[in-house]
Amino acid sequence: MRPRTLILAALLAVLVGLLGFVLVRYLFQTYNPEDEWVPARPIPNTDVNPYGANFFLAREVELWKRERTVEMAQEAGLGWAKQQFAWAEIEPLQKNEFIDPVSGESSWTKLDQIVDLYRSHGMQVIARLDRAPGWARLPETRPETPPTDLQDYGDFVHAFVNHFKGRVQYIQIWNEPNIYPEWGEQAVDPVAYTEMLCIAYQRAKEANPDVHVLSAPLAITLGEPHPEPGKWRSMPDLDYLEAMYQAGAGECFDILSANAFGFDLPPEDPPDPDVLNFRRVELQRKIMERYGDDGKAVWFNEYGWNAAPSYFEDEALIWERVSEEKQAEYTLRGIELARLNWPWAGVFNIWYFRQTGQQYTPNDAAYYFRMVDVDFTPRRVYDAV
Structure with a gap:
């Protein structure tokens, strides 16, 4: 060479x-060694801050309490506020009249303030739209009863989305329609709910093509028969979701909304059709996949463990109970489990952040889901998050 x-x-x-x-x-x-453990999240609406909570600001009269509530939520790192916007309070007296009958002011005024408060603290709003006004449903029926003309609800959804265009980008269509009393006194009906969902979806997209429509979360339940033969007072969530897909619901939402309560079991407890636990949502996910809907995210409408005191009788413990220490631990572990194993999981709205004192008393088991007491004392689960 x-x-x-x-x-x-x-x-x-x-x-x-x-x-x-x-x-x-x-x-x-x-x-980064953590990169090996965090799965890619190509599914839309999953690459988000997973921490959110349910709030009751529309029932809070004093402005300073609203502000302090949202400040504490921001300090905890929550990025999402799940807030109910009751149709009956926005359009209370007649169609296309958005007036508060008590103050005579626009019924949007207080809600504008609430939405702007969340946004000023860096929180996005997920709007739950339900509760029909008296003029839209049969006389002597509950507010949870669906309207007699589903187009009236669709028109309300259009008005809401149009009013909050650019400020509220996520809406949920009704709530837990598979159980009593969330569909009124009548038997629950997944086909009728699907019709409502599809009407609302179309009207929402007409008002704002960029709005994200969430299906109603289904209460996780093993069911309760209705007095009418062959019907359900409360229908098992898995059967209800299956019936929704058979009715064409897959074309009428962007994100599946689900509930994920842990009861008295740790978050790792495996899914089973006969067991109510955190991972039951995996069975709902299998239904989505079977209908070719695996390209959508699942967000969690209500999530958590109840920490009722030991003196509560068993029959009062609808959600079972764990200690406050376990409540805090399981809440974090559940979200960590989901982020590592469920590439389809998005936001977890903890049930609930803080109430106003009107919703539950210390004699109600539901009182003990709270992250923060009425007097703003943080609980262990708040400190953990």
């Missing part, structure tokens, strides 16, 4: 070595 060729070969070897060194050094400097 000629001397010149030897020199060129040596230079080439040095160059290759330098490039290899630079590449190895770059990979070493940019390597």
Whole structure:
């Protein structure tokens, strides 16, 4: 080999070595061991801050209490506020009249303030739209009863989305229609709910094509028969979701909304059709996949464990109970489990942040889901989050 060729070969070897060194050094400097454990999240609406909570600001009279509530939520790192916007309070007296009958002011005024308060603290709103006004449903029926004309609800959804365009980008269509009394006194009806969902979806998209429509979360239940033969007073969530898909619901929502209560079981407890637990949502996910809907995210409408005191009788413990220490621990572990194993999971709205004192008393088991007491004392689950 000629001397010149030897020199060129040596230079080439040095160059290759330098490039290899630079590449190895770059990979070493940019390597993050956590990357191996965090799955890719290509499904839309999953690459989000998973921490949210349910709020009751529409029932809070004093402005300073609303402000302090949202401040504490921001301090805890919550990025989402699940807030009910009752149709009966927005359009209370007649169609297309958005007037508060008590104050005579626009019924949007207080809600504008609430939405702007959340947004000023960096929180996005998920709006739950339910509770039909008296003029829209049969006389002597509950507010949870669906309207006699589903187009009236669709028109309300259109008005809401149009009013909050650019400020509220996520809406939930009704709530827990598979159980009593969330569909009124009548038997629950997944086909009728699907019709409502599809009408609302179309009207929402007409008002704002960019709005995200969430299906109603289904209460996780093993069911309760209705007095009418062959019907359900409360229908098992898995059967109800199956019936929704059979009725064409897959074309009428962007995100599936689900509930995920842990009862007295740890978040790792495996899913079973006959067991109510946190991972039951995996069975709902299988239904989505079977109908080719696996490209959508699942968000959690109500999530958590109840920490009622030990003196509560068993029959009063609808959600079972755990200690406050376990409540805090399981809440974090559940979200961590989901982020590692469920690439389809999005926001977890903890049930609930703080109430106004009107919803539950210390004699109600539901009182003990709270993250913060009425007097703003934080509980263990707040500190953990």
